[in-house]
Amino acid sequence: MTGLLLAETKKLFSTKLWWALGIPVVVFSGLGALPLVLTPAPVTSTSPLLHGAGDASLFVVAFAAMLFTSEFRYGTIISTVLAAPRRFDIVVSKALIGAVAGLLYGSIATIVTFVTGIIALTLNGKAVPGAHNVFLIVGGGLLASALLGAFAACIGGAVRNQIAALVALFVVLFVLSGLVTGLSVGPNMSRVPRFLPTNLVTSLSGGVPHIKVPPGVHVFVPLYFSFWPALGIFIVYVALSGLLAWWSLQRDIR
Incomplete structure (x- = not known):
């Protein structure tokens, strides 16, 4: 497993993909701080400047999915399987490298968002408030x-096809999630959105825990989980996607 992880790490930095996606992460993260700075209202918390990891999610998904799909696309998966016959080890190594990529891009995005926001606030003469729950x-x-x-990464291994995997992930994570959440507000209030991966990301990073129902109904229905339930559900999602990737690798590889 150690040798496989070292090989995957070399693959990670031996191509131009990691920095080709890293550049837009920096750009989008810097722009993500601007709405807070440009608003005429006084800034009362720097918390939004600490949510930079969310700005990198699109690029994390693209990079991680291609860890597997690129190997199927270019046929290098054959040599990978020959070098590491245990398919479970391959799935675990890809998932771990995907997690490392997520940490790397998330860290870059967080730092850029925070630094850009603080500099912009200072240049605009706005006070820099304290941060809570850092x-x-x-x-x-x-x-x-x-x-x-x-x-x-695991979904990429399960689907195999690069375009299909990327489209499926983008639709589910960034289109379907927003659509279902939007339709669940108001008379159609539902608890379903909190199980969606994108809303689990919000839950883990301290997002808004409740949304108020229409006027006249004085109750709150949670659309997000608290930290620990969200973490548990997300881990289950990763495990299930890993099993799907492992099952996919049991089939013939051409």
Whole structure:
């Protein structure tokens, strides 16, 4: 397993993909701080500047999914399987490298968002407020980014086809999630959205825990889990996607 991890790490940094996706991570993270800075209202918390890991999620998913799909696309999966016959080890190594990529991109995004935001606030003459729950926001965001990377890597192994895997992940994580959450507000209030991976990421990074139902109904229905349930469910998702990837590798590889 150690040798396999070392080989996967070399693959990680031996191509241009990691920095080709790293550049837009920096750009998007820097832009992510601007709405907070440009708003005319006084800034009362730096917490939004600590949510930078979420800005990297799109690129984490793309990179992690291609850890597996690129091998199927270019046929290098054959040599990988010959060198490491135990398919379970291959899945675990890809998931771990996907998690490392998530941590790497998430850390870069968090640092860039925070530094850019602080500099912009200072240049605009706005006071820099104190941050609360820094560990939960930053630590939870990076943990969510790592789990998202492991999940995407395993889905890439399960689907095999690069385009199909990327489209499926983007639709489920970034389109379907927002659609279901939007339709669940108001008279169609539902608890289903909190099980979606994107909302689990929000839950882990200390997102908004409740959304109020229409006027006249004085109750709150949670659309997000608290930290520990969200973590448990996300780990289950990663494990199930890993099993799917392992099952996919049991089939003939051409």
